[in-house]
Amino acid sequence: MAFQPSMNQLKNNKILPTQNSRIQNKRKNNNNKYTKSHASSSAAEVTPGGSGTGTATIPNEIFNLVKSIIGAGVFSLPAGIAAIGNHPSALLPSCILVLVMGAISAYTFSLTARVCSKTGASSYAEAWDFSRGTQTSWIIAASSALDCIAGNLTYSMILADTFQALFGTIGITVSRNAVLGILTSTILLPLCLIKNLSSLAPFSIIGLLGSAYTGLAIAIRFFGGAYSMPGGKFVGDLAVKPAFGAIGAKGALSAKALILVSMLSTAYIAHFNAPKFFKELKNNTLERFNIVTSASFGISIAFYCLVSSLAFLTFGSNCSSMVLNSYSSKDLLLLAGRFAVAVSLVFSYPLLFQGSRDGLLDLVRVPEEKRTNGLLNKLTFGLVAAIAYVASQVTDLTFVVSISGALLGTSLIFIYPTLMFRGAMRGDPTKKWENRLCSVIASLGGVIAMIGAKMSLQAL
Numbered sequence: 001m002a003f004q005p006s007m008n009q010l011k012n013n014k015i016l017p018t019q020n021s022r023i024q025n026k027r028k029n030n031n032n033k034y035t036k037s038h039a040s041s042s043a044a045e046v047t048p049g050g051s052g053t054g055t056a057t058i059p060n061e062i063f064n065l066v067k068s069i070i071g072a073g074v075f076s077l078p079a080g081i082a083a084i085g086n087h088p089s090a091l092l093p094s095c096i097l098v099l100v101m102g103a104i105s106a107y108t109f110s111l112t113a114r115v116c117s118k119t120g121a122s123s124y125a126e127a128w129d130f131s132r133g134t135q136t137s138w139i140i141a142a143s144s145a146l147d148c149i150a151g152n153l154t155y156s157m158i159l160a161d162t163f164q165a166l167f168g169t170i171g172i173t174v175s176r177n178a179v180l181g182i183l184t185s186t187i188l189l190p191l192c193l194i195k196n197l198s199s200l201a202p203f204s205i206i207g208l209l210g211s212a213y214t215g216l217a218i219a220i221r222f223f224g225g226a227y228s229m230p231g232g233k234f235v236g237d238l239a240v241k242p243a244f245g246a247i248g249a250k251g252a253l254s255a256k257a258l259i260l261v262s263m264l265s266t267a268y269i270a271h272f273n274a275p276k277f278f279k280e281l282k283n284n285t286l287e288r289f290n291i292v293t294s295a296s297f298g299i300s301i302a303f304y305c306l307v308s309s310l311a312f313l314t315f316g317s318n319c320s321s322m323v324l325n326s327y328s329s330k331d332l333l334l335l336a337g338r339f340a341v342a343v344s345l346v347f348s349y350p351l352l353f354q355g356s357r358d359g360l361l362d363l364v365r366v367p368e369e370k371r372t373n374g375l376l377n378k379l380t381f382g383l384v385a386a387i388a389y390v391a392s393q394v395t396d397l398t399f400v401v402s403i404s405g406a407l408l409g410t411s412l413i414f415i416y417p418t419l420m421f422r423g424a425m426r427g428d429p430t431k432k433w434e435n436r437l438c439s440v441i442a443s444l445g446g447v448i449a450m451i452g453a454k455m456s457l458q459a460l
Contacts, residue, residue, distance in 0.1 A: 054279055054280040056281055056282055058281070058292055061280070061281055062295045065270060066296050066299050066300060068273055069268055069296065070207075070303060072210075073267060073401060074308065076263060076397050076401050078312040078319040078323040080094075080263040080264070080308075084259075084260060086243065086244055087248035089249045091313070094308070094312075097252070101261065102298075102304070104413065105268035106297035108418060108441070109268075109271055109297070110289065111417045112420065114286060117278070117286060122279060124271065124272045124275055125137065125141075128140050128416070128420055130424070131423035132420060143411055144359045145355070145358075145360050145363060147408045149383075150266075150404035153394075155348070155352065157391045157397050158342075159342055160392075164176050165338065166339060166342070169329050180388055180392055189384050197351055197354060203344065203348070209340070210337065214334070214341060215303065215306065218310050218314070218323075218337075219306070221331070221333065221334065222314050237329070241318065243317050245317060255455050256455055262405035262406035262455075265412075265413055265414075265448070266401055266408070269412055271413065272412075277289070311323045321398040321399075322397050324338050353383075353384070356387075357383055360383070361379070406452030410445040414444060414445020418439070422439070
């Protein structure tokens with residue numbers, strides 16, 4: 001899951017009351033261009049030779065976007081498949097859902113860039129302001145803050161489980177909450193107190209490499225039969241054995257399928273970064289940007305399908321909410337993967353936390369000049385402690401990912417981009433049918449949010 005925003009993402013989507021006048025002035029400066037584009041054809045969305053000053057090539061953009069999309073949350077998807085069924089045939093509808101959700105996410109990611117091209121916006125927040133108005137800018141600030149907080153909570157839960165297992169492999173028995181307390185107080189909190197996090201940004205590549213390595217390890221163990229019943233190499237070490245049943249593809253007709261859909265709503269979140277990728281692309285025509293979008297989301301869809309399918313086929317209905325916890329603690333191949341994922345999350349945590357903390361300050365409209373080190377430190381202590389406490393009380397990662405996906409992911413993927421597009425293209429007769437499509441997608445997002453949240457709560 002993509003809980004790893006870049007530094008630019010966190011900076012570009014802050015909304016302060018003092019910025020409203022600047023936004024309004026910029027909107028007025030773009031008004032002539034904006035008004036003319038309504039009366040023109042759809043070709044007006046695209047500047048033929050590209051209007052940006054970016055220098056990033058298409059391969060560079062694809063690599064960075066894939067890195068932004070794929071995260072450690074991919075290892076919670078097998079539990080989402082297990083919610084649909086316990087027979088291997090459940091993979092067919094599950095992979096279709098992965099594909100459909102990825103395709104919609106790619107489309108709305110492209111919509112965000114099209115809004116920026118149309119209005120002259122340079123960030124997600126500006127795209128909303130230019131297309132929907134500044135009166136509702138708090139919606140984006142709230143969504144950004146809550147999404148980051150949910151990501152930090154997920155990180156804390158994964159780290160607690162992972163390091164508890166890692167300690168166990170070297171003969172140290174320690175409770176999950178003790179691990180969480182030690183990790184939070186000695187590593188995560190000090191990192192979050194660092195004011196300049198630019199030095200941590202390069203560690204984000206570890207997340208992609210760790211996920212790729214762990215995916216390979218999962219494939220090796222599946223094809224090698226190391227967890228096959230009854231005589232697999234590591235089966236005897238497992239407290240919970242792999243199990244399969246008779247509920248297959250028809251399980252997708254159950255409302256429980258929306259648990260996986262809700263989880264997938266967080267799997268592809270990179271939309272806050274769409275303006276940045278569009279701006280930084282060399283010769284940034286929408287055709288070139290769509291090549292980047294299609295390739296990046298295509299790679300991510302393939303990776304999600306492959307890894308989640310192999311893990312589900314390994315453990316069936318007994319996939320843990322974090323499937324890496326289903327593997328034997330004596331499995332060194334997977335142990336290395338768990339360690340790589342854990343290291344990446346440790347260094348990604350403060351990057352994400354900056355969005356959580358600053359997002360809350362944006363919501364209560366604290367101006368930049370009043371954000372003193374003392375205030376930032378107090379809020380950091382309080383927020384890190386609150387997240388750690390919730391992580392100590394909640395152990396079901398599937399629930400956290402699915403409920404946050406239902407309430408936040410669907411908004412960020414289905415609703416906000418389509419609303420922005422409809423606002424930006426208001427009055428353009430050439431966009432009549434696409435505006436209707438956007439209305440359908442937004443409505444679908446609302447339905448998924450309500451039913452998905454209900455199913456997530458019922459699954460507790």
